[in-house]
Amino acid sequence: MPRGYYCPPCYEGWWPCNESDERYFLPAQQRLTFVLVHGSWADAHFWDGVAAVLRSRGHAVYTPEYAGHGKDPNKNVTHAMITKSVVDFITKLNLRNFVLVGHSFGGTVIQKVAEQVPDRIKRLVFWDAFVLKDGESVVDEFPAQMRQSFEQLRASSMDDTIMLPFPLFRDFFVNTATLDEAKQMYLSVTPEPAKPLFEKLDLKAFYALSMPKSYLYFYQDNALPQGEGFGWHPHMSIRLGQSRLIVGDGDHFTDSRTRPVMLAQKIYEAGRD
Structure with missing residues (x-):
C-alpha cells in the first residue's frame, strides 16, 4: 500500500x-481528537470498543466519567455537577481543538459544556442525542405515557434514581440485539440519577454559539419514540441549524458493543472537516 x-x-x-x-x-485520515460523552444508564466503558477502533486509526480519544456514574456512589447529583465533571476533565488535561461527541442524555451535557469552553471545541457531534430547547428538561421531550412511566419508576426508588426494567431496555435500547446480547448488556445497566433528567436547562448561551455541529442518526434507534413532535431526527437535529447529518443502521446501545468499527467510522464521518 x-x-x-x-x-x-x-x-x-x-x-x-x-x-x-x-x-x-483513500487519502490518509485526518487525525482528530475526540472527547466522547456517554448517556444515561451507562458509564465511560460504554465507549471502550469505539475508542479502541478510533485510537487504532491514529486518533486521540478521551472518555470522561461524570458525576453520579461509574464508580461514583453519590446519586444525588445535578445537571450542573455532571457538566462540571466534563469541563474539569477537559481543562485539567488542557484539551483543545477536539470533537465533542454526546450520546443520548450526553447531548444535553455537551450543550452545557460548549457554553463553558467554546474556544476549545472543534465540532459538536450529537449521536441520537437530546438537543434541548432553552428552558426544557429531558423528560419534556418524552411522550406523555413514557414520561408517566419514568415518574413512577422515580417514585418507587429509595434514592431518587430510575432503573430501567429489562423489558423496556430490551425493546427500546437494544431492539436489534439477540436476546443473549441484550441480557449481557443489561448486566452493566445501573440506576440513573433522576434529578438531571427533570431539570430545566438555561441554554440561551448555547444557542448564541456559532461552531460546527453534526447530528448522527441511527434508523432503528427506538429509545425515543418517533412521531409528530417527538424523536431524534428531524425533531432534535433541526434545532442545530446549519449542521451535517450522518445516518446509519443501528439502535441506541447495541452497536457500541457489537459493531464498534461501524460506529467509529460514523463518528469519524460526523467529526471530520
Missing part, C-alpha cells in the same frame, strides 16, 4: 476492501 494511504476496515460487507485494488485507496 502506498505510504500515506489507507484501506478502510471492512465491516458488515459495507466496504469492498482489497489491498491490491487501488480503487479503494
